[in-house]
Amino acid sequence: MRQSKSFIPTLKEVPNDAVVPSHVLMLRGGYVRALAAGIYSFLPLGYRVVKKVCEIIRQEMDAIGGQEFHLPALNPKEIWEETGRVQAFGDTMFHLKNRDYVLAPTHEEIITFHARKVVKSYKDMPQTWYQIQTKFRNEARPRSGIIRGRQFLMKDSYSLDIDTAGLDVSYNLHDQAYRKIFTRVGLKFFVVGASSGAMGGSGSEEFMVGSAAGEDTVAHCEACGYAANVEVASSVIQPVQRETESKAVYEISTPNIKSIDELCGFLNINERQTAKSRVYIVDDKAVLILMSGNDDVNETKLEKALGSGVRPAHPEELKAITGADAGSIGPIGFNGRIIADLRIKECNNLFSGANKNDYHIGGIDFVRDVPSIEYADLRTAVSGEGCPKCGEPLGVFTAIELGHIFKLGTKYSSAMGATYLTEEGDEKPIVMGSYGIGVERVIACSIEQSHDESGIIWNKSIAPFHVHLLGLNMKKEPVAEASEKIYNELLSAGVEVLFDDRIDAQAGFKFKDADLLGMPIQLIVGEKKLAESKVEVKIRKTGERLEIPLEGLAATIKDLIEKL
RNA sequence: CGGGGUAUAGCGUAGCCCGGCUAGCGCGCCUGGUUUGGGACCAGGAGGUCGCAGGUUCGAAUCCUGCUACCCCGACCA
Structure with a gap:
């Protein structure tokens, strides 16, 4: 993509409304723009990241047998009344004014609606149905940019099984898929056992990422993986010892x-x-x-x-x-x-x-x-105290919930009459699970975990482009010519490259923009190195600089990307 | 929803307490020229219902009242 023809409105100064790093950098990098509180537009560069995250999720969901749906966001209110969740969601649910419709805040009811029509036999299961779509919640207080919005992208999947043993299998498949997804996007995450809250059901786990912008405080042990909300976390501490002699009061x-x-x-x-x-x-x-x-x-x-x-x-x-x-x-x-x-x-x-x-x-x-x-036991665990499982020091910090997997059981299928016939001919409710991932949160957390004063440092799996090609002085014929040639070579080699071909931007300006935008590799074409038939590579993450020959450039770059 | 804060050009801001504004500055934008490896320089220029509505006053960005929007803390959070 040519930067001269792209809409990438970068900002030199920190916008007044942004506080958390991910929000500031996405705004400054021209990845997103706010439309209203908790409502954001993804600009072209930002949308590329969204698509990359979605694609990773899609691949891992497909790998466990998931089938992708596209479900309506506009739902008749009466479906939600079948499960009593119009009331349960209360003000958090958006209601239309001129028709008895609601905007879907999640999709259990819609999945159950379809399941009860078509899933009639034990032979029809198991099924895993998923969607990656926009959901709507009238959050009382949207905050932290994209982390808590009124409209957000979510991957939700739903498993349909004949019994709890089947549900356990579906649940574990999701657990494994989630670990793969978060690992692939390059996040350092941990898993907390949680109560299932308003979703109902028996078991659940939250996939969390440590972040100063987090909304939950958790205790986590690096050594053994113990993780718990600080509200319930315990820790090993030195008790106060009784002294041998008691003084008088x-x-x-x-x-x-x-x-x-x-x-x-x-x-x-x-x-x-x-x-x-x-x-x-x-x-x-x-x-x-x-x-x-x-x-x-x-x-x-x-x-x-x-x-x-x-x-x-x-x-x-x-x-x-x-x-x-x-x-x-x-x-x-x-x-x-x-x-x-x-x-x-x-x-x-x-x-x-x-x-x-x-x-x-x-x-x-x-x-x-x-x-x-x-x-x-009444005390709140504090960082540095012993892990209750392994004794190593605990970390206590705030974290963001990226994903949540639930064993729903028959809550929705019973309420909505989604039943099937067993081998013996008995009618039973479908046993369901529900599994969500906040797409924007994955993006925001990646930035929260990977940035510096200059800007974003994308993991290559979700970077909008792998290579940022900087033609330093495009008014100089040799530079422009070489840059163009390299750009085309890289494109032909299938490398995702953003080409800063702007003729009116100075070198320093391009460097600053490149660091802000955060592509993993910067390929710098300047007059001096060009005279030696070389170009320079800067690895965004480490700041490391390499000189590489023009000869076989595309292959060298592909190699570098591979090794990142 | 409770508490706090903010609203002045595309962005960042000064001015507001103590009314006199023809609203200042930096960045960005337009024109011309010079420059070109870490957010260039010179010269010229465009751009503002000072969030909205009402009030006080000879006079309001500035004081008063109401409203709206946004941000932060809290409550809530599948």
């Missing part, structure tokens, strides 16, 4: 000391010698939670331990319940249920609040002084 004046750090500084003690207090309201009753030092309470774990919803007590409530403000609350004299984190189980000689402002208490022995105390 004593009150200490601690004026204006509020935080654990201040307390430790004031008393010259270690945070492990302290018990931090948090008061939660559970079923209208106050519960005191004690954590070691600055350990964070994990509210999901707390809710699990208590079996019902919790909320932190308001400041006014704290005063009424304990007689003190946050910062001076503790177990001694607390009237109510007290639960401590396992890390400080049966500890002694601890410091905590006195339930009196500006006072703390030392020498607390949970066994002696707080006989009614209970213990539970």
